[in-house]
Structures are given as C-alpha cells and as structure tokens.
Amino acid sequence: MQLLNATATLGLGLALCSSTMAFAAEPITPIEAPTDVDAAKAEIGKQLFFDPRLSKSGFLSCNSCHNLSMGGADNLPSSVGHAWHQGPINSPTVLNSAYNLAQFWDGRAADLQEQAAGPIANPGEMAQPHNVALEVIASIPGYVESFSNSYGDDRIDLERVTEVIAEFERTLVTPNSRFDQWLTGNKQAITEEELEGYQLFKGNGCAGCHNGPAVGATLYQKMGLVKAYETDNPALGRYAVTGRDSDRMVFKVPTLRNIELTYPYFHDGKVSTLEEAVQIMGEIQLGRRFSESDTAKIVAFLKTLTGEQPDFALPQLPPSTPATPHPQPFGP
Amino acid sequence: MQLLNATATLGLGLALCSSTMAFAAEPITPIEAPTDVDAAKAEIGKQLFFDPRLSKSGFLSCNSCHNLSMGGADNLPSSVGHAWHQGPINSPTVLNSAYNLAQFWDGRAADLQEQAAGPIANPGEMAQPHNVALEVIASIPGYVESFSNSYGDDRIDLERVTEVIAEFERTLVTPNSRFDQWLTGNKQAITEEELEGYQLFKGNGCAGCHNGPAVGATLYQKMGLVKAYETDNPALGRYAVTGRDSDRMVFKVPTLRNIELTYPYFHDGKVSTLEEAVQIMGEIQLGRRFSESDTAKIVAFLKTLTGEQPDFALPQLPPSTPATPHPQPFGP
Numbered sequence: 001m002q003l004l005n006a007t008a009t010l011g012l013g014l015a016l017c018s019s020t021m022a023f024a025a026e027p028i029t030p031i032e033a034p035t036d037v038d039a040a041k042a043e044i045g046k047q048l049f050f051d052p053r054l055s056k057s058g059f060l061s062c063n064s065c066h067n068l069s070m071g072g073a074d075n076l077p078s079s080v081g082h083a084w085h086q087g088p089i090n091s092p093t094v095l096n097s098a099y100n101l102a103q104f105w106d107g108r109a110a111d112l113q114e115q116a117a118g119p120i121a122n123p124g125e126m127a128q129p130h131n132v133a134l135e136v137i138a139s140i141p142g143y144v145e146s147f148s149n150s151y152g153d154d155r156i157d158l159e160r161v162t163e164v165i166a167e168f169e170r171t172l173v174t175p176n177s178r179f180d181q182w183l184t185g186n187k188q189a190i191t192e193e194e195l196e197g198y199q200l201f202k203g204n205g206c207a208g209c210h211n212g213p214a215v216g217a218t219l220y221q222k223m224g225l226v227k228a229y230e231t232d233n234p235a236l237g238r239y240a241v242t243g244r245d246s247d248r249m250v251f252k253v254p255t256l257r258n259i260e261l262t263y264p265y266f267h268d269g270k271v272s273t274l275e276e277a278v279q280i281m282g283e284i285q286l287g288r289r290f291s292e293s294d295t296a297k298i299v300a301f302l303k304t305l306t307g308e309q310p311d312f313a314l315p316q317l318p319p320s321t322p323a324t325p326h327p328q329p330f331g332p
Numbered sequence: 333m334q335l336l337n338a339t340a341t342l343g344l345g346l347a348l349c350s351s352t353m354a355f356a357a358e359p360i361t362p363i364e365a366p367t368d369v370d371a372a373k374a375e376i377g378k379q380l381f382f383d384p385r386l387s388k389s390g391f392l393s394c395n396s397c398h399n400l401s402m403g404g405a406d407n408l409p410s411s412v413g414h415a416w417h418q419g420p421i422n423s424p425t426v427l428n429s430a431y432n433l434a435q436f437w438d439g440r441a442a443d444l445q446e447q448a449a450g451p452i453a454n455p456g457e458m459a460q461p462h463n464v465a466l467e468v469i470a471s472i473p474g475y476v477e478s479f480s481n482s483y484g485d486d487r488i489d490l491e492r493v494t495e496v497i498a499e500f501e502r503t504l505v506t507p508n509s510r511f512d513q514w515l516t517g518n519k520q521a522i523t524e525e526e527l528e529g530y531q532l533f534k535g536n537g538c539a540g541c542h543n544g545p546a547v548g549a550t551l552y553q554k555m556g557l558v559k560a561y562e563t564d565n566p567a568l569g570r571y572a573v574t575g576r577d578s579d580r581m582v583f584k585v586p587t588l589r590n591i592e593l594t595y596p597y598f599h600d601g602k603v604s605t606l607e608e609a610v611q612i613m614g615e616i617q618l619g620r621r622f623s624e625s626d627t628a629k630i631v632a633f634l635k636t637l638t639g640e641q642p643d644f645a646l647p648q649l650p651p652s653t654p655a656t657p658h659p660q661p662f663g664p
Contacts (some may be wrong), residue, residue: 050401069382069649076661084416086662211525229371261651268554273654304570309648316641317401319593329408330418 058327071261144151197301390659459512474650
C-alpha cells in the first residue's frame with residue numbers, strides 16, 4: 001500500500017513535470033525568424049531571387065524552382081532548367097533553409113551563401129557564367145545604387161551577390177504553425193487526432209531524425225536504413241561529397257516544416273502523397289508497417305507544421321539598360 | 333489697329349482656353365484603375381495568374397511571360413513556352429491591357445477573357461488542354477472554396493476561370509506616372525527636356541496612333557506605313573485574322589505606358605533600346621529622321637510614362653491534393 005502510494009506520488013510528480021515542462025521535453029521546438037537580418041541587403045537579395053536576368057535565358061530565377069507561392073519549391077519530381085533540362089534531383093524548399101546543417105541534398109555547400117552560387121552557373125539550371133551574371137547586375141543602375149547604399153561602394157562581385165541572396169533566404173522562416181502554437185502553450189491549437197499523430201511520430205522514432213526547430217535538417221541519414229529504397233534516381237547522396245562507401249545513399253534529412261506544401265517527396269520526388277511517404281519511411285527507415293489509421297493520424301500531425309508563408313509585396317525589378325548583356329534563351 | 337486688337341483679344345482668348353483646357357486638349361489622357369472590380373474574383377484570378385499548375389509542365393504560369401516584376405512582360409524578343417518552345421512573337425505587356433481595343437498583336441481575341449484561354453492550351457505556350465487545367469483547379473479545395481464563395485456554387489469551367497483571370501488583369505493599371513501628374517496639373521512633374529520630348533512626340537505625329545489613356549492600343553496600324561519594316565519574323569498581323577491583303581503587316585498599336593520596362597520592342601522584339609525604336613518608328617511610320625538630340629528628348633518623355641507598378645503581396649497558392657492530375661514537365 002505504501003509502495004502503491006509512492007508510485008502514485010512519483011507518477012503525479014512526472015505528470016506535473018511533463019505538463020509544466022512540456023515545451024523543453026519535446027524533440028521539436030518552435031521555429032523563429034532571425035532578429036539580426038540586414039533589411040537592406042535582404043531587400044536586394046529578394047529582388048535578385050526573383051530576377052530571371054541571373055540566368056542565361058533571362059527566363060529562370062531562383063523563384064522558378066524555389067517558388068515562394070508554393071512552399072518554396074516547384075512541386076515537380078525534379079526541376080526544369082535551362083533549355084528544359086531535366087534536373088537530377090527534387091528541388092528542396094528554400095523555406096527555413098537557414099536551419100539546414102548544410103545545403104543541397106548531399107550537403108555539398110556549407111551554407112546559403114555558398115549554395116546560392118551553384119544554380120546560377122550550373123549548365124542544367126540557370127546556365128549563366130558568374131562573370132556574365134555579375135556584368136548584368138552591374139549594368140543595372142537600380143542594383144548599383146542598392147549595393148552602394150548597403151556596402152559603401154559600388155563593387156558588385158559574387159561574394160556580395162550571394163551574400164544578399166542568402167540574407168534574403170534567412171528571412172524565409174515560417175513561424176506560428178498550429179503545431180508551434182501547441183508547443184508554446186495553446187493546447188487547443190491542434191486536434192486530438194493531430195496530437196495522436198504527433199505521439200505516433202515520436203513513439204515510432206520519426207523524431208529521431210526529424211527534430212529541432214526545422215523538424216529535420218540537423219543531420220545526414222541513410223535513405224533505406226533497414227530496407228533499401230527502390231529508385232531509378234542515380235543520386236548517391238553524401239558519397240558524392242566524401243567518396244566514403246558508408247555515405248552511399250546518405251542524404252540530408254529534409255525539414256518537415258510545410259511538408260503539406262512541398263510535395264512530391266524524397267530526393268527523387270517519386271512519391272506524391274504524404275500518406276505514401278509516411279508508409280515508405282516507416283518501412284525502410286523504421287522497419288514498421290503503419291496501419292492506415294496511424295498513417296492518417298501522422299499525416300494529420302504533419303499538416304500542423306505548415307507555418308506562416310512569406311508575406312511581402314511582389315518585388316519590382318530595376319530595368320536593364322543598353323549596357324546590359326542580352327539574355328540568350330535560344331541558340332547554343 | 334482695331335484689327336490688331338481683335339486678333340490680340342482672340343489670341344488671348346485661345347491662350348486662356350488652351351491653358352484652362354490643357355487637359356482636354358492633349359491627345360494623351362491620364363490612365364485610371366477601374367472602380368468596379370469584383371475584388372473576390374480578382375483575387376482568385378491573381379492566384380491563377382501565378383499558378384504554374386495551369387500549364388502541362390506545372391512550371392509555366394501567366395506570370396512567366398507577363399512578369400509583373402518586370403513591367404508585365406518577359407523582356408525577351410519572344411517567349412519561352414512548353415519544352416522550351418520558342419514563341420513566334422514578342423510577349424505584350426499585361427499592364428493596362430484592359431485598355432486594348434482587342435487582345436494579341438493581331439487582335440484575334442476580343443477581350444481579356446477570351447485572351448486568357450489561348451495560352452493555357454497553346455501547345456507552344458502552356459500546353460495544357462483546357463479540360464485538364466479545369467480538372468486541376470477543381471481538384472484543389474482552396475480554389476473550389478473561392479469559386480463557391482464568388483459564384484454561389486462550385487462549378488469550375490473555362491468561362492469562370494477566364495473571367496476571374498480577366499478580372500485580375502483589369503486591376504493591372506499603372507496610374508500616376510509623372511506624365512499623368514503633369515497632365516493633371518502638376519507642371520513640375522516633368523522636366524523641360526521631357527516636355528520638349530512630348531512636344532516633338534505630338535508635333536511629329538507619333539500621337540496620331542499613340543494616344544488615349546494607354547498611349548496606344550486604340551487602333552490597328554500598318555508596321556511600315558511609309559517604308560517597309562525589315563524583319564525575319566513571319567507574323568503578318570491582322571491578315572491572319574481577316575485574310576485581307578490590306579491587313580498584311582497591320583498590328584495593334586501597342587501601349588507606350590511603362591515602355592521603359594517592356595523592352596525589347598516591336599512585335600518581333602528585335603529592337604533593344606528606346607532610342608533605336610524611336611528612330612525606326614520615325615523612319616518607317618513618319619518618313620522622318622529624328623536627330624540624336626530629338627530622339628533623346630522623345631525617349632526622355634517616354635520614360636515619364638512609367639506608372640505605379642502592381643503592388644500586392646506575393647500570392648500564396650492553395651496546395652494540390654492526391655486527386656490533382658500530376659504535372660507532365662517531361663516526356664511526350
């Protein structure tokens with residue numbers, strides 16, 4: 001009887017603890033916009049992000065494949081690049097990408113600034129040699145003035161261009177999702193079913209990789225941990241960066257923030273629905289077969305991770321001048 | 333002496349008249365946004381305008397070629413379409429297009445609503461059969477709800493889809509340019525050089541075609557009225573619509589509003605600079621060779637026609653569902 005009492009007391013103590021410290025105990029933490037953004041630089045970066053003149057064709061911008069009207073992605077299995085080149089991998093969302101431990105699926109760029117340089121010059125993406133992209137920007141008085149105002153002189157080089165784009169991307173954070181409201185104390189923010197979905201998500205080990213403020217993006221993991229993932233996509237993940245056999249099929253764990261908006265799923269973009277994605281993850285990462293009912297609950301939880309989307313006026317781009325190199329959409 | 337007095341009095345009377353009625357006497361009139369817009373329909377139209385799911389690829393939207401960050405055009409000689417198809421003609425600006433007497437360079441669509449249907453299904457543009465585009469929209473709960481709210485039922489057909497797009501496009505008016513400020517009484521709004529440019533524009537007959545609120549768009553005119561226009565673009569203008577020999581090379585006179593932003597120029601997009609465009613127009617339409625100095629003044633005037641650009645938040649698009657037909661960017 002005394003033992004029973006002691007257990008009951010301990011139980012009550014734990015319950016109190018888990019109630020008052022719910023926030024700290026959760027593997028997912030609220031996501032927040034940075035407070036140290038250089039607004040002027042981010043504003044230039046926003047214009048450049050939307051400016052197709054960074055591409056050889058004059059037709060593709062960062063926003064073409066990281067469309068901020070559509071969850072920061074293109075909702076295609078793999079992207080369309082210069083001359084309709086079929087991209088090799090699914091375009092990851094730019095939303096909350098500042099939280100990624102590194103950039104690209106294989107983490108080959110250390111940060112957003114390093115990442116930003118890649119697609120501009122990649123022949124299968126924007127296909128614009130960096131020197132031409134810089135010449136274009138430097139020929140546009142609106143940009144020259146903005147850079148001068150921000151940097152104190154009118155030098156326009158790749159470091160500054162990628163710095164301002166990265167500064168803009170740092171602002172692309174999606175706070176205040178219903179799940180974050182729940183995390184920060186509003187227990188009515190999510191439904192019973194969604195909460196059950198979260199408990200299944202935690203209890204089955206999903207949160208082992210998908211945790212932290214971005215619900216992922218903090219580590220690399222093998223795609224197909226307990227069972228090989230079947231795909232005809234030739235990407236090998238981290239192996240391409242490290243050359244280590246153990247890194248074959250090891251990819252950056254993607255963020256699950258706004259996952260409702262960033263279909264299709266996985267690095268090959270082969271999976272269209274969250275239901276299928278959850279079931280495949282269960283099978284190949286956890287060795288579990290989720291019931292339809294559990295899958296539905298987990299999916300319901302995942303949809304609570306949709307946060308406030310970018311909210312700013314459509315940028316207006318400064319016009320070209322006769323000195324601006326012409327875009328080359330067609331031809332060699 | 334009496335005659336002289338009478339003449340002087342008459343002259344004074346005319347001067348007063350031209351001063352008090354300056355506004356009415358000008359061939360160009362201020363442009364104004366419509367006051368009868370159905371805001372809810374325009375809001376759906378705005379989303380659809382930015383939605384690449386209207387295209388077969390899921391990659392091209394109305395905004396791809398009528399980019400509202402770049403004067404409502406794509407700043408390319410001719411546009412990029414599905415599978416990187418090279419368009420046959422320069423993409424006209426969507427800004428102030430409600431003022432066009434008809435749509436497309438050859439006027440083959442009577443109005444914006446009729447126009448909107450064309451590029452969606454055109455195999456060289458968005459390449460999406462109308463029935464698939466409608467199926468896509470009808471599969472997206474966010475759209476179904478918006479249409480229901482606006483129309484009282486959830487029917488989604490081509491008529492409604494093009495109606496809301498046209499309603500949005502009606503809002504794309506660019507008022508309050510410096511020239512319009514001058515027209516409405518602020519004589520400091522333009523410089524002396526710009527005013528001289530306007531006087532040259534009127535005095536040399538440019539305003540014969542480029543007049544009214546859109547500074548054009550009210551009539552068709554032969555491209556090469558006094559001297560043939562040299563181009564390798566095969567478009568024949570109105571002839572394609574009427575089959576009349578007299579309509580060969582007759583095109584809709586384009587608006588000159590925001591002309592600073594809508595380079596390159598003419599239906600073939602062959603001319604990059606306003607200076608060259610003005611000189612060619614002088615030569616082939618008016619039989620005049622403008623001096624460099626006069627050209628510069630006319631160009632200075634034309635740049636005063638840049639009005640307030642679209643100012644609204646980047647639209648957020650409602651997500652697809654498992655029922656949404658998949659985009660087909662690659663393959664047949």
